Amino acid sequence: MSVLIYAESENGVFKKAAFEVASYAKGVADALGTSVTAVTVNANEAGELGKYGVQKVLNISNDGLTFKAKTYASILVEASKQEGSQVIVLSSSADSKYLGGLLAGQLKAGIASNVVKLPVSTSPFTVERTAFTNKAFQQTTLTTDTKIVHVSSNAFGLHESEVGAEVVDFSPALATDSIEIASIDKATDKVTIADAEVVVSGGRGLKGPENWNLIEDLADVLGAATACSKPVSDMGWRPHDEHVGQTGKPVASNLYIAIGISGAIQHLAGVSASKTKVVINTDPEAPFFKAADYGIVGDAFEVVPVLIEKLKAFKSSN
């Protein structure tokens, strides 16, 4: 009966998304009068999930096990059957979105992605999700016995609710995935856009890739991820994986700082889930000023270096 989650970890440490998914699932479980069970793989401190309302952790310890969507989907299928789970909550990470569809196909489950708040009702099971790249909300009722929900990143937040998790060993049969991982290329020293609390993003106003030290230095001070607008990625100034907007990555950080980005409608839609938006642009008519919370009309080449120094001073005194 319990609500099941997949709590993602990296090198044994839970990602923030794991706690957010746990927090959300606890809310759903309370509404349904049940508890939350989590599946974890090689987590060092599986019991940590108890702080966010997880009562039982099915912990898989298997050093040879790395993420493969089909294999992980099979793990969740077995866990959901064992627990009799009717609701499965997943994050919106690349891995969770990868396995969500496979899981829905296997369980013949209705699935809703981009869910931003607790169910509007649990019987029928109706959730609210974003559509049209954050330009609208849509209510969707999942009518199947088993329901899968992808919670939007940073939409629900972390809610502590200590219940004292019971950690049990879990050794499901592992479905083989005929996909082999040949290599993984991942910057380990960089904050990812998906996980970042703060994102610093640059546009054409920076005039060329040689000026990106401004963006990187500001991001360093703030512990932020770096991002860019579509033209910047199309011109090859920055890699595609930094492109944020409607056809790039979505951003849902607490703080989004747009520098030299005019604010095309597609860009604004893709970053609108960010809680606070700051724009720095020479053109006071730039559309981004209508979407931002705070704006500075000014030249990035003059404003940003001063901002970096002032933020350093602020950080060292706070």
Place this chain on the structure above:
Amino acid sequence: MKILVCISHVPDTTSKINFTENDTQFDTNGVSFIINPNDEFGLTRAMWFKEKQGASVDVVNVGDASTEPTLRKCLAIGADNAIRVNAVPTDSFFVASQLAEVAKNGGYDLIIAGRESIDYNGGVVQGILAELIGANFVNTCVGLEVEGSEATAIREIDGGKETLKTSLPLVIGGQKGLVEESDLRIPNMRGIMMARKKPLNVVEPVGDEAHSEAGSFSKPEPKGSVTLVDAGDLDKLIDLLHKEAKVI
């Protein structure tokens, strides 16, 4: 190699989003429709397979007759055949079931879908499809090569990329990176003329039980106005971000 490219017919990225029928239907009034951008990258990659490796390329859409201009555009770009499953899509599972039927009947080796459509942003059709037809599956795919029945795919992961070795039949959820923006093709007059003569087959949907019901839409609250801070007073900005927004 037989390739099927799944095409969503979506509002242009600059469209104003409004709703009718008590906020239950998307208002198509004055909206122009395009090939879903994620699908267009996949279609262009498919054209390269056709030109360099002799693949055949079919396109499919689940939709009513209003989506045919989008399918014709795909034919003008160079697809060989188009298939329209004559049904208004109700949810991801329904669409995936229809695509699975087309995929099984056509015996395709490679099925290219987009990572997500830019209208409903579901992003799960391709995974359900892969599961329903028992094919290998790579999502958020930013690079794909096929040699014989072996495929090498690059998957975008949070903070990097993963190179995967797999085999056909394969379903991918594609996006920019499969080809670049500058590789996208605008149909020329010859392509448009030829597209008129290419087959566009309409097939009826296969039955499938409902998995979800779409409810009403709403729009976000209008945003308050921006607080402007003087470029010479950055201490104020830091103060506002710290004390008012509480984000630093």
